[in-house]
Amino acid sequence: MSHGDDDLSWEPAPGHGPEVLYAVDGPLGRVRLNRPRAINALDRPSIDSLHQQLAAWAADDRVAAVVLDGAGERGLCAGGDVRALRESVLGGRPEEAVDYWRAEYAVNALVASYPKPYVAWMDGIVMGGGVGVSAHGSLRLVTERTRLAMPEVIIGFFPDVGGLHPLAQAPGETGTHVALTGEPVGGADAVLLGLADVVVPADAQDRVLELLRDRPDAGAAEVAEAAGRPGDGPPWLAAHRSWIDRCYAGDDAAVILQRLSEDPDPAAQEAGRTVATRSPFSVAVTLEALRRAATMTLEEVLAQDLRLGATFATHPDFAEGVRAQLVDKDRTPRWTHGSVADVPRQEVLAAFDG
Template sequence: MTGTAEPVLFRTTGRAAHIVLNRPRALNALDHEMVRRIDAALTEWERDPAVETVVLTGAGERGLCAGGDIRSIHDDARDGDGTASAAFWRDEYHLNARIARYPKPYVAVMDGIVMGGGVGLSAHGSVRIVTERSRIAMPETGIGFVPDVGGTYLLTRAPGELGTHLALTGAQIGAGDALLCGLADHSVPADALRNFVDDLAGLPVGDALARHAQPPPRGELSGRREWTDDCYAADTVEEIVDRLLAHGDPAAKEAAETLLAKSPTALKVTLVAIRRARSLGSLERVLDQEYRVSCAALRTPDLVEGIRAQVIDKDRAPRWSPATLAEVTDADVERFFAPLGEHELGLAGPSAGDRPASGTAGRCGP
């Protein structure tokens, strides 16, 4: 890819319009300009009677999209005033909601790595395709952040407490588990993807799927429900860790060790966000909540530190603050959910529950 390559490509072939994320060296990481361009294309195609299907793919062989451009978020949180990140999230979350309500079939090819913002672009679509190479995750707690792009909405719809497990640990899952958890609809072998996408130029989606869909590879999570459903039903992250350590299953102990390496603040906020998302109902209301949480994360040290450790310096040794779960108070957690007043995302529209009490409203940014 040259420096002048377009970060996202658009084309129409027959009855299908195509979005191709085109930053393969960055694993097609999503930036603000890409979000704007995708939204504009969806507007055009929604009005075009010749376009019957929209297809999302990623350039390169490694994956659809590794997530948002977190280096930019790191720099904005460390050195800026947060307005750039807030504007990005605002448009990104609006795009996530739009994809979920898009009136034409939206086919997302979730081949290879699909994480964070990549999940937001794909898993809200009406036809979600995975392959034996798919590796899907919401890994935000590992960088001091909280699952967003509607991730807390999607994960609450997984069976039992599997969504809580995935949200807290950031674990990667394959095709079988993506189907089990409701993050995907169909499995197509990777070597059949080109023919499947080509067929969409002339066939309805259902007919193309009938030609190429196959049973998915066997997943792992269904065999872990016995301990995930019990351990992650606990009221606090501390108790979840204690239950995992006491269970006896090696996989449960491994999950506990994974949690203890994540940001304590991000873990506690994520658990509350998942639990509240279950009762919020619509995707739009959950995205409104996620926007508040994301904005609050810009004002905490863990987001900058987590991205530094994982992406900038790559020492994989973040120094979280607070450093332990016990040090994160309920008041610390509640600050992430404080209303933003005039800075609210507002996807669900104004409601009594969204209006701030006097003195509680804030802006998005440090």
């Protein structure tokens, strides 16, 4: 969070609560996700507030660019409020979860098609739904503190919010590794994956804002020059491309898992152990969805996400995965299938008919 914001008037969107706050900062429309105790997780009121205010600013000549950040020190956004979605599902109201995703994906599409510069300050934790409101923007800034992930396979879900679109275009099989393990990556890797544009120092937000007030349409190179270079190391994914590209090739999740476990590289074996703990149904469907996303537009991927969401809302692995990870926190989910090899191909294909 920037420290020069004390003199701004931060207010909720008209008719909405304080889950998201907004301020006009010269030519900038400032957006601050404001649930710091939940690492700014996006509940339904947050989604509705964002859609209303972003749409209003898109048509407001006083606002030349939008800048998104998150309240608190921990990060931009930990993702969607999946505990609330689980409650809906367990209460026999899966349509509430699907309605949430429909509203969320509409915001993701709005960000992607925004008619003005949309700048995302992706410091700290940026996961799941947090990627959806940032990585589709026109200028995505990560820092040496960024921990970006699409961790949905951990909770019996799949990487949604249009995230499979950039991951399918990422170099080699790097996007496949990130989607199937759910593991976080740093700022340099986020750039390599196409989810961010440039790494800037975490203490550079005030300098970046100063530049943007003067030049709302400043590009990544100008911002990097104004911000200075952080001490972020080289991308981990680039250093491991040889086994990543070799092991994750193809359309069969069971074969991929076998290759990882048998590869001589210890990092490959570790990835194999990680994927083996994820929901087998999630892993199998995620791989299929990722391969399909390679020939889709973002809008088509978001439509596919909504079909899959309807399937996952009523699949036992989603409620169980959220329970194990976020409710009871015992980290010992009991998945429907014993391994990815046990997931029938027909069950994977049926998921896309949601």
